[in-house]
Amino acid sequence: MKATLWPRALTAGIFAILLAAPAMAQDKAQPDKLDKVSFGTNWVAEAEHGGFFQAVADGTYRKYGLDVTIVPGGPNENNRMLLIAGKIDFFMAANTLMSFDAVANKVPVVSVASIFQKDPQVFLSHPEAKITRLEELKPLTLFVSKEGITSYFQWLKSEYGFSEKNVRPYTFNAQPFIASPQSAMQGYVTSEPFAVEKAAGFKPGVLLLANYGWNTYSTQIETRQDVIENKPDLVQRFVDASIIGWYHYIYGDNSAGNAMIKKLNPEMTDELLAYSVAKMKEYGIVDSGDSIKNGIGAMTDERVTSFFGKMVKAGVVKSDLDYRKSYTLRFVNKAVGVELRPGSR
Template sequence: MNWTKLLLTASMTLATTAAMAGQAVTFGTNWVPQAEHGGYYQALADGTYAECGLDVTIVPGGPQVNNRALMVAGKIDFYMGGNLLYPFNAVAEGIPSVVVAAHFQKEPQVLLTHPGRVGSFEDIKTLPRIFIANGGYNSFYQWMISAYGFTPEQRAPYTFNAAPFVADADSAQQGYVTSEPLAVEREGGFKPDVWLLADAGFNTPATLVETMQSTIDAHPEAVKCFVEASSIGWANYIYGDPSAGNALILKENPQMTQDQLDYSIAALRDHGIVDSGLSLEQGIGALSGDVIADFYTKTVAAGVVAAGLDLSKVYTTDFANTGVALAVKKRLLDE
């Protein structure tokens, strides 16, 4: 029995009846194909997008690609963003882009420390050196200063090379829970302690699906279909057999390895990156206005974003909070 098709028939009636069969949709990611994009590749590979009437093309990002700009220019339909800071800035700049789903309930940003060196996230501020890249320094590190009392002087530039951290037991390093811990283990021969910023209060949702307000106005059925099919794709990728999605990722990114994919999927699942908190009740992809408002308050206090934004322009819960992936998850866990 095709459970995905049954669920789509029951929960995506509007999309399947209103969307044109084979309607072309382009979705730009923010980096090269990897497990952090796995739910979208899974939905493409197993036909979930096609079953609700969409012909989806995934446009990978990369160091020379600006898919966000292409979305704003009308060249692609949807964009996979990072956290809420860019959508906040978009509203401040009068750009009519809207967050329509959050497929990560937690941002996978972490700090790494040497085993047993500190006992808590707050204790990291006792270390003399914390390797942070420029983007991190101007965003989450400002929150760390505001919320925990870290200092600018502790920050050392991070160049995405783990060697300085590996060699220095009195340091910490930024990273993603899905990647850098494995890189450090391979290079340094030890498993670092991992401190997830989300668990310390940096509570932005991430892996946001963004689109333009004009797309919502003109094609609400396609937005609904894309959001819900993506959420089902993530449920299948995290809780089911991810091989179809992984095959596409490996094809599109020859530098990716199966062991990295396996490690990343386990990290996404074990740390509740995709599915925790709100999504346990409202399904993968769900958005919380209260969480968004709370995170906005924190980032204003940290001086990262401007005060006075109309948060109703940042996001909509019309498409993401339908619980469409809950039955898929339940079936997979019961198998």
Template structure:
């Protein structure tokens, strides 16, 4: 007696159900990946939340947990301690880290332009980047003062240490001082200032004035690259597709996930950030137009290393090539998704 005769229709139904499940599920177990961002969930991380929300990470065999950053978060330290697999870092901290012997490596650059801006009052006499040197005050973080402000002083005449006042992430001091400027990210502070005053401030993107570090870097330990390069490649590729879908496809689910992760985030802030990311070419410009989002080249990486040496923020003997690995990007991944 065969199985069909013994079990009848129930056997057929069970077989079909098992078949359907096997088709729906991946043919392999998903690899667990822990990814830490640099700040609270926001549109600046949109491509990563997109890849999580729309199943792109799962398609690449990855079970990704995104651990948002924010005040008090130590995600870079968690990467160093092996409690994260990837971290969303910056090129400059990576170069300085190599000088300090920290074995971390950048494998992709999702911001072709650093989103750092200097903001001036809309009714001020500041017409171009150099005019910022005429102001009495520039509100900056200590990190900005020790990094891009050194570049500003070395590149343009007139900037001076006396202009520095600490930025405490509130626009109030800037708004009350008409002879001041303020640092910010193009995706955040201008929106908040416009929300409070009704007028957008003047925006000066450092990247468009010659300061050209990558940002939103995928950073990992050298050990992971050595032992599991396939995992690194799949995470970079899936994140790249996520960014294409976020910028050029339906990002509704990703934005919902961002807002549920960071309840303070609003639709207005997200919409503003995406518009600026697109119009200023923050993610998709330059090399990415032909080689794909996330592209990172040795030539571009060297540019910042040379700038840091020039302003004495990096030792000329530092082997900057240890800070990055270009094997995982610039392969045209996701270009067909651009609409």
């Protein structure tokens, strides 16, 4: 199961699995020379990265004049360091807290789009517990990762009065949760419920934190400030093409993108990929809220300001942080691809 909240690659060692864009005949709309672009994800290939792989597989990036290489992350990779070092051009940041952290540490990276309007972070509970509201989790044993304790759980404490007295370490192993009916476990809505059902034979209750006010953006496209300044057209084309790739992946024929994911990550099955896409649609992970009008990738000043205020109140970030340096709206909110949403025409 995947780690959550922060990038899942924080250990040393750089082993990049390079994925070359497939050879395709260029149509008249495509330039003779493509700009080479490298994009690093923060974990191994999975459905949560699907739109990027789709844009490679179906030729969308090429139509925007880009020859994109995707560099998958993993437990021994640190693609964000490759971005900072200038070895890759774009990186898939986990969430807005990463962006705030970059400003706090004077790291010259900026978020230019947010693919996920809702963070997939959830708590799973046993069906017999009949948990229907977030507050009902308080008496249960809660399995939370150390990254979760320092981020969303601090918000749960400040916003909902949770306590750490019932928290136990979550090591991305579902068995302690499965064995304890009076417990709840963190996870991603796109994967952990599926894994628990397969392992334990029951459908867990699911509470999406985003529906209770955890309004961080997630799966953000990040690049360096110098790339924005020197190659704004390239940034715009990469953002636009990625957005189109995500519309195709969520609403269209995503078989090409999934084939690429399975080639890079043989542990991915058709069943899990289909489950993940269905949950992204059901919960509005990719396309909801501001993206309905402004397009996938949408961000707003109001949303970032709101989340910043919550993190200050929770003691996660300092109040004097110049958080507006963490993102730019220059490349989003242009309604790119909205016509590809079913029923939009």
